[in-house]
Amino acid sequence: MDADITLTVDGQVRQVRVDTRTTLLDALRDRMGVTAPKKGCDHGQCGSCTVLLNGRRATTCLALAVAHDGAEITTAEGLADGDGAPHPVQRAFLDHDAFQCGYCTPGQICSAVGMLDEARAGHPSAVTTDLVGPVELTDAEIRERMSGNLCRCGAYVNIVAAIQEAAR
Amino acid sequence: MTGLLPARVIGQPLERADGMAKVTGTATYAAEHPVPGLTHLHPVQATIARGRVSAVDTAQAEALDGVIAVLTPANAPRLASTEDPELAVLQSDEVAFRGQVIGAVVATTPEIARHAAGLVQVSYVEQPHDVALRPDRADLYAPDKVNPAFPTDTEQGDVPSALADAAVRLDQTYTTAWYHNNPMExxxxxASWDGGDLTLHDSTQGVTAVRDTVAPVLGVAPERVRVICPHVGGGFGSKGQPHVHLVLAALAAKAVGRPVRLVVTRQQMFALVGYRTPTIQRIRMGADRTGRLTAISVDVVEQTSRIKEFAEQTAVPARMMYAAPHRRTTHRLAALDVPVPSWMRAPGECPGMFGLETAVDEMAAACGLDPIEFRVRNEPERDPETGRPFSSRNLVACLREGARRFGWAHRDPTPRARREAGWLVGTGVAASTYPAGRIAGSSVTIRFGPDRRYQVETAAADLGTGTWTALRQIAADALGVDYAEVDLRIGDTALPPASVAGGSTGIASWGSAVLDAAEAFRDKFGANPSEGDEASGGMPDNPHTERYAMHAFGAQFAEVRVREDTGEIRVSRLLGVFAAGRIVNPRTARSQFIGGMTMGLSMALHEQSVLDQRFGHIVNHDLAEYHIAANADVAELEAHWIDEHDPYVNPLGTKGIGEIGIVGTAAAISNAAHHATGVRVRDLPITLDKFLS
Structure with missing residues (x-):
């Protein structure tokens, strides 16, 4: 069964027809040609498909497109400004060589942007000791909060350094 | 730096040329190329481990709206060559392993293809399967050679007598698990056919190798096959040679007369695209009272598939690491009803150096020596087996520099002596090595373009390794121009051919060809070329190859913490120092080293493909259950290197850095775990239960 939905993707309002079984990830990649979100596992286990969904990080392979009619989506491509200047998190990833093959990278970057917002809003993580005060973004906090995004090239220490820089 | 290309742009830590495309997600990977009229393929896989398909009922699948074709061995087009059984898809009804492709659905959307694949009804005549790797199997055999072309066995002196006479002896067995490469992409x-011409957008470490392998299988002339791959989302060996999906996509596109896309699912990757065999390594060593090795013996048992042989060269590093007058190595294989093993980052060295470097740690302790001093004492003056001098060998320098940086001097060697808030803390060291090789067959063309820029072209690959940047740096120095004056094109068989990105040979091979082409260009056109001037070059023979043993070396240091009451193990520090010739780009090189070390940590603690022997399949076939190191698993991790000038390896002086980072990491961690707990874990992965028994 097909359904027509509307998505705002990186600032553009777009209509798309999807199979009701189509994931948000496949709607973006296969139906709309938006390939910044990557498919690494299709099971919500690797984080490559992470975007900002209505402002919060989400794994789009675990979301059915038809359930997100009207949603606003920002991908890594949309984080860069229109003149091609990278987002501060992207700039930090470049400066710290926080990636190699680049396949997990758009997801890492969307996840980092969403994670920084969560930390600023005071959301605790599993390693947060002080649940009342503001979150201090230690390396351990960043590692914990970014562990939903796998990187097989093993750039984690550079990813943490990049996020620390972007958080300053 | 006499004899080597003078470094001006080489050695600069330039930002990745493809960096912006990757951080914005606009770099295009294989499945993302827009192709009009695209159809989608979902494979049907065998649910038995051995036997044959007796009947396939495709009626339900075919009845589904949007299904274009259901391919089975009965109706699939014939291949021109079935010589490679791994690639001979849908050519017979035999099932050789669970998960083998026995059918395929092509449909208008991926959802329909997947749904229909589940509707295909397959009947089998099942035969008893055998997937058990054991060292006491009666049918173990010696392959003719081990990967890629090493002798299967070697022997010098009289190992049994030397062991019998040794003052200190070791006889232990070390095992490594079954591993899957699992690149993120x-x-x-x-696959798209245009008459007799085939275009393949494929995720591969070598477009030229894909073309040359697949063309004869399909019965097409290589020049009628074009393979395109500008970006690879990781490979680690699993994209080093074509696997079955590539042939299946081409075959299906032929059958339906439309372009076909096949994206292997994460689960299917555990059966179809290669893996590292489990290894069983019996290691025996003898030493005299001063801690000098008199005998080294390594006997390896590992698996291959019944249909196609791959023999991991696990004992090969034991042939050149340490001096000993009496020595032997053997490899024996069990041919099982399992998927086809293949390359995975540092085949041979990676598992082999786990066994060897853990054994060396045990021997050092048995001799009452510091493990660094034990290694120094057993440094060979020449390559022990060939007698050739090393082109450069800086293992000792790496060990010393690593010890200084890591703070090794203050270490109390007593096991289980350090406790911090319920954690047992220990440190360990292991050596690392990888051969410095080159692969012939690359050509490079340099053209002076209309914009007065130099266009450098070769079909090389960048799988995250940094080729887009490093090769351009080499071209700039080879031409004596600025980095910004060079354009690079790679990843397309429309360009001059290039060797596969494997065996850490890429930069050495392609870079040598770039240098040769640049020299040809300057010889022909001088310093002021005209638009359209063009020259080509290849990789010249290296006369030193037969005279010297060429290897990179490294030293890995680990600090681990093991929870005394639960056995939970964490790696709190990893430090590597490498001697790998000249470093072309320190920024991307550091990423290669830390990436290898991170994968080594992952191997040490987490990774293990669990085989269900009753059914012959990998149970934990996804990224939730096959655990690769996540961000929180990696704490302090640093990589360094020493300046190394090697005038013999190639005119660039590079040794290759893609694989050495994973070599020795697991041994350093297991040695540190022993120091922390007093428990010697000889079987990977190092899991908590192993400290509690």
Whole structure:
């Protein structure tokens, strides 16, 4: 069964027809040609498909497109400004060589942007000791909060350094 | 730096040329190329481990709206060559392993293809399967050679007598698990035919190798096959040679007369695109009272598939690491009803150096020596087996520099002596090595373009390794121009051919060809060329190859913490120092080293493909259950290197850095775990239960 939905993707309002079984990830990649979100596992286990969904990080392979009619989506491509200047998190990833093959990278970057917002809003993580005060973004906090995004090239220490820089 | 290309742009830590495309997600990977009229393929896989398909009922699948074709061995087009059984897809009804492709659905959307694949009804005549790797199997055999072309066995002196006479002896067995490469980008192919011409967008470490392997299988002339792959989302060996999906996509596109896309699912990757065999390594060593090794013996048992042989060269590093007058190595294989093993980052060295470097740690302790001093004492003056001098060998320098940086001097060697708030803390060291090789067959063309820029072209690959940047740096120095004056094109068989990105040979091979082409260009056109001037070059023979043993070396240091009451193990520090010739780009090189070390940590603690022997399949076939190191698993981790000038390896003086980072890491961690706990874990992965028994 097909359904027509509307998505705002990186600032553009777009209509798309999807199979009701189509994931948000496949709607973006296969139906709309938006390939910044990557498919690494299709099971919500690797984080490559992470975007900002209505402002919060989400794994789009675990979301059915038809359930997100009207949603606003920002991908890594949309984080860069229109003149091609990278987002501060992207700039930090470049400066710290926080990636190699680049396949997990758009997801890492969307996840980092969403994670920084969560930390600023005071959301605790599993390693947060002080649940009342503001979150201090230690390396351990960043590692914990970014562990939903796998990187097989093993750039984690550079990813943490990049996020620390972007958080300053 | 006499004899080597003078470094001006080489050695600069330039930002990745493809960096912006990657951080914005606009770099295009194989499955993402827009192709009009695209159809989608989902494979049907065998649910038995051995036997044959007796009947396939495709009626339900075919009845589904949007299904274009259901391919089975009965109706699939014939291949021109079935010589490679791994690639001979849908050519017979035999099932050789669970998960083998026995059918395929092509449909208008991926959802329909997947749904229909589940509707295909397959009947089998099942035969008893055998997937058990054991060292006491009666049918173990000696392959003719081990990967890629090493002798299967070697022997010098009289090992049994030397062991019998040794003052200190070791006889232990070390095992490594079954591992899957698991690059983040699943293998993917888009195949489009235009008459007799085939275009393949494929995720591969070598477009030229793909073309040359697949063309004869399909019965097409290589020049009628074009393979395109500008970016690879990781490969680690699993994209080093074509696997079955590539042939299947091409075959299906032929059958339906439309472009076909096949994206292998993460689960399917555990059966279809290669893996590292489990290894069983019996290691025996003898030493005299001063801690000098008199005998080294390594006997390896590992598996291959019944249909196609791959023999991991696990004992090969034991042939050149340490001096000993009496020595032997053997490899024996069990041919099982399992998927086809293949390359995975540092085949041979990676598992082999786990066994060897853990054994060396045990021997050092048995001799009452510091493990660094034990290694120094057993440094060979020449390559022990060939007698050739090393072109450069800086293992000792790496050990010393690593010890200084890591703070090794203050270490109390007593096991289980350090406790911090319920954690047992220990440190360990292991050596690392990888051969410095080159692969012939690359050509490079340099053209002076209309914009007065130099266009450098070769079909090389960048799988995250940094080729887009490093090769351009080499070209700039080879031409004596600025980096910004050079354009690079790679990843397309429309360009001059290039060797596969494997065996850490890429930069050495392609870079040598770039240098040769630049020299030809300057010889022909001088310093002021005209638009359109063009020259080509290849990789010249290296006369030193037969005279010297060429290897990179390194030293890995680990600090681990083991929870005394639960056995939970964490790696709190990893430090590596490498001697790998000249470093072309320190920024991307550091990423290669830390990436290898991170994968080594992952191997040490987490990774293990669990085989269900009753059914012959890998149970934990996804990224939730096959655990690769996540961000929180990696704490302090640093990589360094020493300046190394090697005038013999190639005119660039590079040794290759893609694989050495994973070599020795697991041994350093297991040695540190022993120091922390007093428990010697000889079987990977090092899991908590092993400290509690």
């Amino acid at each position: 699943p293998h993917a192919t888009i």
